[in-house]
């Protein structure tokens with residue numbers, strides 16, 4: 001069989017569509033196959049991220065944050081708005097419009113780059129052939145190189161099966177048609193915290209049940225302690241060490257609710273919820289993606305096994321994004337997409353997996369990159385710490401949002417920055433400065449010697465760098481130099 005394309009990409013999420021565009025830019029005849037359909041039954045490119053992930057969740061986080069600000073904080077600024085009313089329908093329409101504009105944008109970008117978009121469900125066969133099923137049709141295409149970017153799906157729990165609009169996953173939780181009185185969330189991970197925040201801000205009582213006794217285990221403990229305090233203060237009830245035992249749909253006073261039984265240190269507990277969101281992680285989409293003859297190897301957790309350059313066990317077959325090891329983040333997948341395109345075109349490319357920023361878009365935001373203090377201690381690394389709280393930042397005060405801090409960890413002898421951890425307003429934006437600094441091998445002193453605009457939240461990064469050497473100006477430090 002002759003070859004139809006130089007590259008076939010399976011999946012048009014942030015990993016796949018980026019890989020496809022970059023391959024096309026590099027002059028390779030490229031096709032991108034995707035099977036996502038929206039509520040209207042139309043193909044919708046952009047994968048989880050654009051359709052039911054990063055983008056719609058951030059749209060609702062922004063709207064709900066404004067609602068909370070209007071309700072609670074405008075008066076401090078001397079702004080009287082009377083009673084603030086929620087129009088959830090308009091809020092959801094805005095979110096849906098953002099999603100459709102962006103997903104249409106991906107289709108336009110692929111077209112402009114002359115990537116052939118194929119709608120259907122792809123399955124890798126032997127010899128880099130791909131079978132695509134769409135409605136009742138099946139077609140087979142062949143390519144020199146295949147990139148699998150099939151993404152991930154929510155993990156379901158046998159003791160909390162999804163039921164129409166009562167027990168839902170993150171997708172369902174982005175589309176409630178009214179604000180529930182009481183929402184339960186299983187899992188105090190990123191999705192639980194972000195979507196729990198949305199519904200709490202819009203007026204629901206939110207209880208998050210987390211099986212582990214540690215909260216956000218991959219983040220720096222000092223930041224996590226601050227976050228937990230903030231979440232509790234705003235009314236997010238996070239119950240650690242709470243293991244889900246069972247769920248049952250009950251009709252109480254003509255109202256369908258979910259009864260949840262969970263176990264904590266005091267024994268079995270019961271709670272009734274109007275909605276239950278299951279957010280216990282995501283699993284790679286590998287069920288259908290390749291035929292046995294394709295002989296791809298999966299790792300022990302079901303991800304497609306790849307090396308640092310995203311090469312699978314089959315020559316000429318790459319896999320990227322959520323379907324392979326590493327953090328399940330859109331920007332990680334996109335960078336892998338860029339990297340494999342360059343490699344396929346015979347260029348040099350690599351990713352610094354040690355510097356992938358993590359962000360949790362709650363209020364305050366959490367953002368970090370590099371090592372945590374606990375990781376440095378476990379590795380026996382000698383380090384210095386500089387912390388600057390936003391309460392001492394003029395800009396944060398002027399904005400009326402002084403929660404949180406910037407924390408910098410640098411190597412004791414060389415002063416090279418090893419990790420930066422931020423909790424506070426716009427942490428998602430501030431962390432980029434830290435990533436650039438670390439990528440360029442900067443020391444804390446390099447940041448200390450850099451001029452930052454005043455007044456800006458970025459000055460907190462500057463002051464934290466000064467604090468590493470005990471010479472921050474706007475806080476009193478123990479030792480002076």
Ligand code: FAD
Pocket residue numbers: 010011012013014015016033034035036046047048049050052053054055057120121122123149150151152170171191285288289320321322323328329330331332333
């Ligand atoms: P996906 O985006 O899952 O795309 C895979 C695509 O492949 C899909 O369109 C799928 O339909 C298609 N596909 C699968 N199998 C086949 C097949 N056999 N044939 C054809 N097509 C197929 N990450 C962040 O970095 N920041 C965030 O703020 C963030 N927020 C999130 C919020 C929520 C609620 C969720 C659920 C996730 C969030 N994520 C976030 C994670 C992010 O969405 C994923 O990491 C990212 O989408 C992974 O990209 P991907 O391209 O690997 O896969």
Ligand code: NAD
Pocket residue numbers: 157186187188189190191192194209210211212216242243244279280281282327328329358359360361
């Ligand atoms: P997660 O891994 O972040 O958190 C899942 C949580 O559920 C964990 O704390 C886990 O201990 C807990 N858990 C697991 N089983 C449980 C059970 N039976 N009972 C109670 N708790 C249980 O997963 P997530 O929040 O579902 O998010 C999935 C992925 O999506 C993440 O990997 C994340 O990277 C990505 N995401 C990223 C962002 C962002 O970058 N801002 C936002 C949303 C999602």
